[in-house]
Amino acid sequence: MPKDHGIGAAQKRREDVRFLTGAGKYTDDINVYGQTYCHFLRSDVAHGKITSIDTSAAEAMPGVVRIFTGKDFEGIGGLPCGWQVTDKNGDPMQEPPHPVLAQGKVRHVGEPICAVVAETLEQARDAAEAIELEIEELPAVVDMRGALEGGSARVHDDLPGNLCYDWQFGSDTATVEAAFASAAHVTTLELVNNRLVANPMEPRVALAEYARAGDESTLYTTSQNPHVIRLLMGAFVLGIPEHKLRVVAPDVGGGFGTKIFHYAEEAFVTFAARQINRPVKWTSTRSEAFMSDAHGRDHVTKIELALDADNNFIGLRTDTLANMGAYLSTFASSVPTWLHGTLMAGNYKTPAIQVNVKAVFTNTVPVDAYRGAGRPEATFQLERLVDKAARELGVDPIKLRRQNFIDSFPYATPVAVEYDTGNYVATMDKLEEMIDIPGFAARRAESEAKGKLRGFGVNCYIEACGIAPSNLVGQLGARAGLYDAATVRVNATGSISVMVGAHSHGQGHETAFPQVVADMLGIDESMIEIVHGDTSKIPFGMGTYGSRSLAVCGSAMVRATEKIINKAKKIAAHLMEASAGDIELKDGMFTVAGTDKSVAWGDVTLAAYVPHNYPLTEIEPGLEETAFYDPANFTYPAGAYACEVEVDPETGKVTIERFAAADDFGNVVNPMIVEGQVHGGLAQGIGQALLETCVYDADGQLLSASYMDYAMPRASDVPFYKVDHSCATPCTHNPLGVKGCGEAGAIGSPPAVVNAVLDALNHAGHDVAHIDMPVSPHRVWQAMQG
Amino acid sequence: MQMSDTRVIKAPREVVWAAILNPEVLKACVPGCTELTGTAEEGFEATVVQKVGPVKATFKGMVTLSNMAEPETVTLSGEGKGGAAGFAKGGANVSFKEVEGGTELTYDVDAKVGGKLAQLGSRIIDGFAKKMADQFFTNLQDAVEGPAEPEDAPEAEGEAAAEGKKKGWFKRMVSG
Numbered sequence: 001m002p003k004d005h006g007i008g009a010a011q012k013r014r015e016d017v018r019f020l021t022g023a024g025k026y027t028d029d030i031n032v033y034g035q036t037y038c039h040f041l042r043s044d045v046a047h048g049k050i051t052s053i054d055t056s057a058a059e060a061m062p063g064v065v066r067i068f069t070g071k072d073f074e075g076i077g078g079l080p081c082g083w084q085v086t087d088k089n090g091d092p093m094q095e096p097p098h099p100v101l102a103q104g105k106v107r108h109v110g111e112p113i114c115a116v117v118a119e120t121l122e123q124a125r126d127a128a129e130a131i132e133l134e135i136e137e138l139p140a141v142v143d144m145r146g147a148l149e150g151g152s153a154r155v156h157d158d159l160p161g162n163l164c165y166d167w168q169f170g171s172d173t174a175t176v177e178a179a180f181a182s183a184a185h186v187t188t189l190e191l192v193n194n195r196l197v198a199n200p201m202e203p204r205v206a207l208a209e210y211a212r213a214g215d216e217s218t219l220y221t222t223s224q225n226p227h228v229i230r231l232l233m234g235a236f237v238l239g240i241p242e243h244k245l246r247v248v249a250p251d252v253g254g255g256f257g258t259k260i261f262h263y264a265e266e267a268f269v270t271f272a273a274r275q276i277n278r279p280v281k282w283t284s285t286r287s288e289a290f291m292s293d294a295h296g297r298d299h300v301t302k303i304e305l306a307l308d309a310d311n312n313f314i315g316l317r318t319d320t321l322a323n324m325g326a327y328l329s330t331f332a333s334s335v336p337t338w339l340h341g342t343l344m345a346g347n348y349k350t351p352a353i354q355v356n357v358k359a360v361f362t363n364t365v366p367v368d369a370y371r372g373a374g375r376p377e378a379t380f381q382l383e384r385l386v387d388k389a390a391r392e393l394g395v396d397p398i399k400l401r402r403q404n405f406i407d408s409f410p411y412a413t414p415v416a417v418e419y420d421t422g423n424y425v426a427t428m429d430k431l432e433e434m435i436d437i438p439g440f441a442a443r444r445a446e447s448e449a450k451g452k453l454r455g456f457g458v459n460c461y462i463e464a465c466g467i468a469p470s471n472l473v474g475q476l477g478a479r480a481g482l483y484d485a486a487t488v489r490v491n492a493t494g495s496i497s498v499m500v501g502a503h504s505h506g507q508g509h510e511t512a513f514p515q516v517v518a519d520m521l522g523i524d525e526s527m528i529e530i531v532h533g534d535t536s537k538i539p540f541g542m543g544t545y546g547s548r549s550l551a552v553c554g555s556a557m558v559r560a561t562e563k564i565i566n567k568a569k570k571i572a573a574h575l576m577e578a579s580a581g582d583i584e585l586k587d588g589m590f591t592v593a594g595t596d597k598s599v600a601w602g603d604v605t606l607a608a609y610v611p612h613n614y615p616l617t618e619i620e621p622g623l624e625e626t627a628f629y630d631p632a633n634f635t636y637p638a639g640a641y642a643c644e645v646e647v648d649p650e651t652g653k654v655t656i657e658r659f660a661a662a663d664d665f666g667n668v669v670n671p672m673i674v675e676g677q678v679h680g681g682l683a684q685g686i687g688q689a690l691l692e693t694c695v696y697d698a699d700g701q702l703l704s705a706s707y708m709d710y711a712m713p714r715a716s717d718v719p720f721y722k723v724d725h726s727c728a729t730p731c732t733h734n735p736l737g738v739k740g741c742g743e744a745g746a747i748g749s750p751p752a753v754v755n756a757v758l759d760a761l762n763h764a765g766h767d768v769a770h771i772d773m774p775v776s777p778h779r780v781w782q783a784m785q786g
Numbered sequence: 787m788q789m790s791d792t793r794v795i796k797a798p799r800e801v802v803w804a805a806i807l808n809p810e811v812l813k814a815c816v817p818g819c820t821e822l823t824g825t826a827e828e829g830f831e832a833t834v835v836q837k838v839g840p841v842k843a844t845f846k847g848m849v850t851l852s853n854m855a856e857p858e859t860v861t862l863s864g865e866g867k868g869g870a871a872g873f874a875k876g877g878a879n880v881s882f883k884e885v886e887g888g889t890e891l892t893y894d895v896d897a898k899v900g901g902k903l904a905q906l907g908s909r910i911i912d913g914f915a916k917k918m919a920d921q922f923f924t925n926l927q928d929a930v931e932g933p934a935e936p937e938d939a940p941e942a943e944g945e946a947a948a949e950g951k952k953k954g955w956f957k958r959m960v961s962g
Contacts, residue, residue, distance in 0.1 A: 697904070702905055
C-alpha cells in the first residue's frame with residue numbers, strides 16, 4: 001500500500017487547485033491605486049556610445065509622468081555581483097560597473113537606456129518612440145576567442161582583452177602533466193555548450209510602491225529569493241535599510257535560475273516610485289525577456305582524458321571559455337568556476353584533474369545560472385569525452401564507466417569537494433534494467449527495417465546541491481551566507497503556519513513541506529500552511545536555487561519543529577503532571593510513557609496560548625520557533641541516464657524513442673513531485689540537446705528572440721520517460737537525508753541524447769566524433785555527409 | 787546580408803543615371819516611400835513604411851550618395867530608424883554599363899538590420915531585402931521605360947499597371 005500521509009506520500013499538489021483554475025496571484029495580477037506604467041527604451045545596437053538623449057518632445061506627450069535616463073542614476077550604486085572569483089594569479093576578477101540605466105555607453109542589445117513612466121502603458125510606449133536618441137555604433141565583441149585578442153574592441157573601455165578572470169583549479173600542472181605523459185591513450189574533445197534562454201512561462205514583472213508617511217518601499221517582483229533581492233537592492237543599489245523595504249515574490253510562474261538575480265528593472269521601479277511618489281509597474285514582454293533575462297550556459301571547452309593501458313582514467317584537463325555577457329549578473333562569476341570546476345570528477349576516481357576557465361565579457365546579454373548552472377556544462381564535457389574514449393578504444397561505454405566508478409564513500413575528489421555518499425553501481429544496474437539493453441538489438445533491427453538508424457546513449461552525472469556551507473563558500477568568494485531559515489508558528493487551536501526562506505515557483509513546497517512537519521508531529525497535513533515569498537512575513541532565508549530548498553530550508557524547518565516538539569512536551573508534562581523526559585508524541589497525542597495518560601496536540605497548543613494552567617516561571621507562553629540551518633556539506637545527487645534515438649538518414653531528424661533516468665536523490669518526501677521535477681528537467685535537457693540555441697550575429701544582434709526562431713521543446717518532442725529514484729543513499733549530513741532533485745533532469749540528459757545520436761551514426765558507418773548541440777536535423781545531416 | 791544582381795534598362799546610360807539621382811524618381815521607386823526630399827549632392831531625407839514579417843514600422847532616415855563617377859558608378863548608403871521596430875541600414879554600389887539596347891545596372895547591396903527587426907525578422911530578412919531590391923529596380927525600369935505590357939503583369943499588380951500612365955514619365959520627360 002503506498003503511503004498517503006507524511007514523508008514518502010505521493011500527495012497531490014495543493015497549490016495546483018489555484019494554478020489550474022486561474023486563481024493564482026502572480027505579480028502582474030497585482031494592481032495598486034494610482035499605479036503608473038513603465039516602459040524601457042532599450043538599445044537596439046550591441047555596442048555604442050550614447051552621444052545624445054533628448055527627451056523634451058517625449059516629456060510633452062500625453063500621460064507622461066516622468067522620463068528617467070542614466071543621469072538620474074549618477075551616484076547611485078550599480079547592480080552588484082554576489083561572488084568574487086580570484087584568478088590564478090591571485091587577483092580579484094574584473095568587476096566593471098553595471099548601471100541600472102546605461103551610462104554613456106550601451107553594451108548589449110536590450111540594455112535599458114531610458115525609462116518612461118506614464119499613466120498608461122500605451123502612453124509610455126508612445127512617448128518612448130518620441131525620445132531622440134543618438135548612438136554612435138562601435139564594433140561589437142561577440143566571439144569569445146576574438147574578444148581575448150589584444151586588438152579586439154573593448155566591452156569595457158578600461159579592460160583590454162575583455163577578460164573577467166583566468167581561473168585555474170584542481171591538481172597542480174606538474175601532476176596533471178605527469179598523468180598525461182604516462183598515458184596509454186589520450187582522448188581529446190572540443191565542444192560548445194550552447195547558449196540558452198531560460199524562458200519561464202511567466203515573464204519578469206516588477207511593481208513598486210512608496211509610502212512617504214513612513215518612508216517605506218514595497219517591491220512586488222518575480223523572484224526566487226525575495227530576501228536576497230531586498231538585501232542586494234537595499235544595501236548596494238538604492239541605500240534603503242531592510243526595515244524600510246519589503247520585497248514580495250507572490251506566485252511565480254517558473255524561474256529556472258533566471259529569476260534568482262537582481263535586475264535593473266526591479267531597482268528602477270523601486271527608485272522611480274520614491275521619486276514620483278506613485279506606484280510604478282513594469283511587465284516584461286516576451287521580446288524583452290529574450291534580451292534582458294540572464295541567459296544560460298555558453299561555454300566553449302577543450303577537454304582531454306588520459307587513460308592507462310587498462311583503461312583506467314588517470315588524468316583530466318579542461319580549458320573553457322565562459323561567456324559572461326556585457327556585465328556580471330548576480331552569480332555569473334560562480335557558475336563556470338565553483339559550480340562547474342568542482343564537479344569535473346563526475347562519478348569517476350580520476351586522480352589528477354585540472355580545470356582552466358577564462359571568463360570573457362562580450363556585447364551580449366549577461367549570462368548566469370540556468371537550471372543546473374555549471375553542473376550541466378561539467379557533465380556534458382565529461383560524459384561526451386568518456387563516450388568518445390570508449391569508441392576510440394573499442395570498449396563498451398557502460399563497462400568503461402563502471403570500471404572507473406568511485407566505489408567507496410566518503411570520497412574526496414581532486415577538485416575540492418567530498419562526496420558523502422552514493423552508489424553509482426546501483427543506479428547503473430537499475431538503468432540497464434529500465435532501458436532493457438538485451439532488447440536493443442531487436443529494436444535497432446526494427447528501426448532499420450523502417451529505413452531509420454537507431455542509437456543508444458548512456459551517461460552518468462553527479463551534482464552538488466543543497467547550496468551551501470557558508471564558511472566554505474565564503475572562502476571561495478561568495479559574498480553571502482547560504483543557510484536558510486524557517487519559523488514554525490503553532491496557532492492556539494493547533495493549526496500551523498510555517499514561514500520559510502525558500503520560495504516555491506513550481507517546486508510544490510506548499511505540498512511537500514507540510515508532509516515533513518505533519519510526519520514529525522503526527523497531525524494531518526491540512527492543518528499546516530506554508531508561507532513564503534514575503535520579506536515582511538518570513539525569516540531571512542536565501543531562497544530557492546541549486547536544488548537546495550528541502551535540503552537546506554527543509555532542514556531548518558525540521559530543526560524548528562524539533563524545538564516545537566521539545567517545548568510542547570514540557571507543556572504536556574505540566575498538564576499531565578509528569579516529567580518532560582517521559583513524554584512521547586505519536587499520532588498527534590502526547591502520552592506519558594508506560595501509562596494511559598494522554599493529552600491531544602490541540603490541548604497543548606491551546607494551553608500555550610491560554611496559559612491558565614501553565615508553568616509560566618519555567619517556559620514562555622506561545623508556541624513559535626525559528627531555526628537557521630547551515631549545511632555541513634553540499635549534497636551529491638547522482639544517477640545514470642539512457643536514451644534511444646531514431647535518426648532519419650534522409651533528413652537528419654532525431655526522434656527520442658526511449659528515455660530512462662535512474663536517480664539517487666537520497667530520501668524522498670513526495671515521489672510524485674520528484675518525478676515531476678525530473679520530467680521537467682529532462683524536457684529542458686532534451687530541449688538543449690535537440691532544439692534550443694540562442695544566436696547572435698557578428699554585429700551582436702540577437703537573432704533568436706522569439707518562439708519563431710528559438711525552438712522550445714514541445715510535448716511531441718519528448719518520449720514517455722521511465723524514471724526511478726529507488727536507489728537511494730540518504731545524505732549523511734542533513735536531518736532528512738535528502739539531496740535535491742530539481743536540476744538532475746537538465747544536467748543528466750543532454751549527453752545521453754548526443755551520445756545516442758553519435759551511436760546511431762557511427763553504427764551506420766558514419767565516422768562522426770562529435771556534433772554540437774542542438775543536434776538539429778541540419779547538423780546531423782551535414783555530419784552524415786562528412 | 788549581401789546580394790547582387792544585374793538588370794538591363796532600355797534607355798541610354800545618361801537617362802538611367804539621371805533617373806537614379808532624381809528625388810521624384812527615387813520616391814516613386816523605393817517601395818513604401820511616403821516622403822523623400824533633398825538632392826543628390828546634399829543627400830535625401832526619406833520616410834518609408836514597410837512591414838517585415840510581423841514588424842510594421844515607419845522608417846525615417848538619410849540616404850547619401852557618394853563615390854559618384856558620372857555616369858558609371860555611384861554608392862548609395864542610408865540608415866533608417868524605425869523606432870520600436872529597430873533599424874535598417876545598408877549601402878548599394880551601383881554601376882552603369884552601356885550594352886546593346888540600353889544600360890546594364892549592376893548592384894551589390896549590403897544591408898543590416900537591428901533591434902526588433904533582427905530579433906523577429908532575421909529568418910525572412912534576406913528574402914525581404916531581395917524583394918525590396920527587385921521592386922526598386924522594377925519600379926525604376928517602369929519609370930524609365932514605361933510599364934511592362936499589361937498581360938505580362940501579375941494580377942496583383944493590376945492596380946499599379948492601371949496607373950501605368952504615371953510611370954514612364956521620366957523617360958517621356960527626358961526624351962521630350
